[in-house]
Amino acid sequence: xxxxxxxxxxxxxxxxxxxxxxxxxxxxxxxxxxxxxxxxxxxxxxxxxxxxxxxxxxxxxxxxxxxxxxxxxxxxxxxxxxxxxxxxxxxxxxxxxxxxxxxxxxxxxxxxxxxxxxxxxxxxxxxxxxxxxxxxxxxxxxxxxxxxxxxxxxxxxxxxxxxxxxxxxxxxxxxxxxxxxxxxxxxxxxxxxxxxxxxxxxxxxxxxxxxx
Numbered sequence: 039x040x041x042x043x044x045x046x047x048x049x050x051x052x053x054x055x056x057x058x059x060x061x062x063x064x065x066x067x068x069x070x071x072x073x074x075x076x077x078x079x080x081x082x083x084x085x086x087x088x089x090x091x092x093x094x095x096x097x098x099x100x101x102x103x104x105x106x107x108x109x110x111x112x113x114x115x116x117x118x119x120x121x122x123x124x125x126x127x128x129x130x131x132x133x134x135x136x137x138x139x140x141x142x143x144x145x146x147x148x149x150x151x152x153x154x155x156x157x158x159x160x161x162x163x164x165x166x167x168x169x170x171x172x173x174x175x176x177x178x179x180x181x182x183x184x185x186x187x188x189x190x191x192x193x194x195x196x197x198x199x200x201x202x203x204x205x206x207x208x209x210x211x212x213x214x215x216x217x218x219x220x221x222x223x224x225x226x227x228x229x230x231x232x233x234x235x236x237x238x239x240x241x242x243x244x245x246x247x248x249x250x
Contacts, residue, residue, distance in 0.1 A: 041103060041140060042072040043161060043196050043215025045236050048107075049077055053224035060092050066222050067100050069232025075121055075217070077107035090116045103140060110135060121163065124150065133158040144198065146179055151187045159193060163217060166199025167209070170219075188212045203238035210242040 047066045054062045063074055074097060076090055086109060094104050094116045105121050106113040110132055113120040119140030120132060129143055143154040144163040151162055164187055166178050178199070188195060194214035202221045209216070218235060225231035 041161070041194070043194055044239050045071045045232055046073045046075065046196050046215045046217045047071040047222050047232070048075045048217050048219045050219050050223055051078065051080075053220055054228070057228075059089060060096055062223055062228055063093055064096060065228040066232045067097065067102050069229035070236030071102065071222070071232050072236075073103050073105060073215070075105040075107055076118075077121075077219075087112055087115060090118065094118055105140065105142065113139065119160075129154060129157040129159060142196065145187065146177065147183065148186045148190050151191045151193075155191045155193050161194040161196055161214070162187070162191065163196050163198045164213075165197055165217075167197050168200025168205065170200040184209075184212055203235040206235075206238040206242050207245075210239070 047063065049059060049063065051059055066074065074093065076093060078086060078089060081089060090104070090106060090112050097104050103119055104116070105119040107121050108123070108126050110120055110127055112118070113136060119142070120136055121142040121144070122129065122132060123144045129141065132141055140160045141158070142161045142163055143159045145151045145154055146165070154162055164179065164184060167184065169178065195212065196215040196217050197209055197213045198217040201216045201218050206216065216235070216239070221235065222228055222231050
């Protein structure tokens with residue numbers, strides 16, 4: 039079954055300190071999140087593994103894929119997908135260890151995108167598309183670069199960085215999905231925020247369909 043990248047939720051517990059991680063993720067899924075990346079930079083090995091295991095069990099009931107950020111060992115143990123950046127384990131080596139898994143790669147140039155496609159990526163994270171508080175050192179990608187990447191590769195593209203449901207109409211025809219962090223997990227009602235985001239994508243799809 040092909041992945042649905044529409045609402046790609048990326049965890050960050052800083053945004054919901056009073057809500058357990060598993061509860062926040064389940065709320066996002068109930069609202070319409072189609073994929074979840076466990077990205078917990080402060081969690082160490084044992085805690086990270088426990089979080090990943092608990093999420094994998096819960097998410098399996100909903101049929102929503104789990105992606106692990108950076109930690110290929112955790113991805114192997116729990117049977118999840120993997121997302122890596124340009125400074126992480128090389129994609130070719132990751133693909134050897136996870137031959138059948140979903141593996142996403144963050145890219146910011148056409149050259150990186152082409153290389154990732156050739157080396158076996160399943161999808162590409164492209165950005166940062168907008169200013170973001172979750173990654174202070176991220177440089178902003180121009181629309182020209184995004185369009186060039188879209189032309190250069192056939193892989194699904196997931197927009198990263200400062201994504202809210204308000205920008206969906208501007209990006210819809212270039213992306214298959216949207217990586218959402220604070221727009222979901224900092225919301226007072228996570229389930230409702232996810233639902234609004236999914237509805238924004240559905241509306242954009244309908245507008246494009248009506249043009250044809």
